[in-house]
Amino acid sequence: MNIETIRFKNNRLLILDQTLLPHKQEYRTLKDLSQVIEAIKSLRVRGAPAIGIVAAYGLAIHALNLKALKKLDFVALKNAAQQLKQARPTAVNLKWAIDRQMAVIENLQNDQDEMVSALIHEAKTIHDEDRETCDKIGSYGDALIADGFNILTHCNTGFLATGGIGTALGIVYKAAENHKKVHVFVDETRPVGQGARLTFWELNQAGIPATLITDNMAGSLMKEGKVDIVITGADRIAANGDTANKIGTYSLAVLAKAHNIPFYIAAPYSTFDLNIDSGQQIPIEQRPKEEVLQFWNIPSNDSYQVYNPAFDVTPGDLINGIITEFGIIKKPFEKNIINVPKQFNKGDAT
Numbered sequence: 001m002n003i004e005t006i007r008f009k010n011n012r013l014l015i016l017d018q019t020l021l022p023h024k025q026e027y028r029t030l031k032d033l034s035q036v037i038e039a040i041k042s043l044r045v046r047g048a049p050a051i052g053i054v055a056a057y058g059l060a061i062h063a064l065n066l067k068a069l070k071k072l073d074f075v076a077l078k079n080a081a082q083q084l085k086q087a088r089p090t091a092v093n094l095k096w097a098i099d100r101q102m103a104v105i106e107n108l109q110n111d112q113d114e115m116v117s118a119l120i121h122e123a124k125t126i127h128d129e130d131r132e133t134c135d136k137i138g139s140y141g142d143a144l145i146a147d148g149f150n151i152l153t154h155c156n157t158g159f160l161a162t163g164g165i166g167t168a169l170g171i172v173y174k175a176a177e178n179h180k181k182v183h184v185f186v187d188e189t190r191p192v193g194q195g196a197r198l199t200f201w202e203l204n205q206a207g208i209p210a211t212l213i214t215d216n217m218a219g220s221l222m223k224e225g226k227v228d229i230v231i232t233g234a235d236r237i238a239a240n241g242d243t244a245n246k247i248g249t250y251s252l253a254v255l256a257k258a259h260n261i262p263f264y265i266a267a268p269y270s271t272f273d274l275n276i277d278s279g280q281q282i283p284i285e286q287r288p289k290e291e292v293l294q295f296w297n298i299p300s301n302d303s304y305q306v307y308n309p310a311f312d313v314t315p316g317d318l319i320n321g322i323i324t325e326f327g328i329i330k331k332p333f334e335k336n337i338i339n340v341p342k343q344f345n346k347g348d349a350t
């Protein structure tokens, strides 16, 4: 199976519109900066690595458009970069990808052709690297999966959320590829149902046994001994291992701890934010109240109060390990995260 979430061909950027899934598979062309920002904000494209990749291509599309108008220069791109970074505040991959883009054009003296080709090249590199990163995360994570395991996951971390097979879901795909019989409990993931609409769809497409549950069923499944491991993705990981991910992840980690079930995070190193010491400094996106109301067809009203944070923060204490493209980071996270690439390149840290 290979679901193409992001496509860049002949200078055209297309995304699979995830707001329409699983009912319709429709690609949408993103023609300019405002369409790219709208697609990220409205969750047409979502998942930390995927929004980084689309933002990187988005800056390249903006440069192409400015060049056609003979208005391309570094300052104009810096403004666009700022707008892209603000599209969603929590996933640090967005900032990381845009910073990479700005770094490659910094010394190009406003040469328009060179700027455009450098931005296109770097966006493609970020996209290709993510494909490889997902494969590596999948392989390292596969070591944690025994034949016959029941895996519980939250949100969507597969093809739709990345440039490759995914992170937490990538591990499931690798285990299945390695002939392990796995079964996945898929949390619905309210309010917009990335689990029900996206993960359940992906797993069914791939022919991997999956059972959809509502978010409040996880505890009872764990109590009945039906969950062997919980693996989720991440949107930002602080230097101490505190991890922001889709709202509901923290509850799963607490439940897993109470039932003595291993709880793992799977994420690329681009999701780590080493500039922050703890999860308290992670900005949490607040989403519109209509997302919660619409599920019940309740018309929105100015006086209605709705709490709708898109993410929560799971303390590092509750996490058994973080599966990255360099290997599985173990505790103490404060000591191990900062040294990851160095440590793992020497091959002495898993």
Ligand SMILES: CSC[C@@H](O)[C@@H](O)C(=O)COP(=O)(O)O
Residues within 6 Å of the ligand: 043, 046, 047, 048, 049, 091, 154, 155, 156, 157, 158, 161, 162, 166, 167, 168, 194, 232, 233, 234, 235, 245, 246, 247, 310
């Ligand atoms: C590999 S994707 C990791 C995370 O981005 C994912 O778990 C998640 O929380 C996505 O939230 P979303 O609001 O759908 O962008």
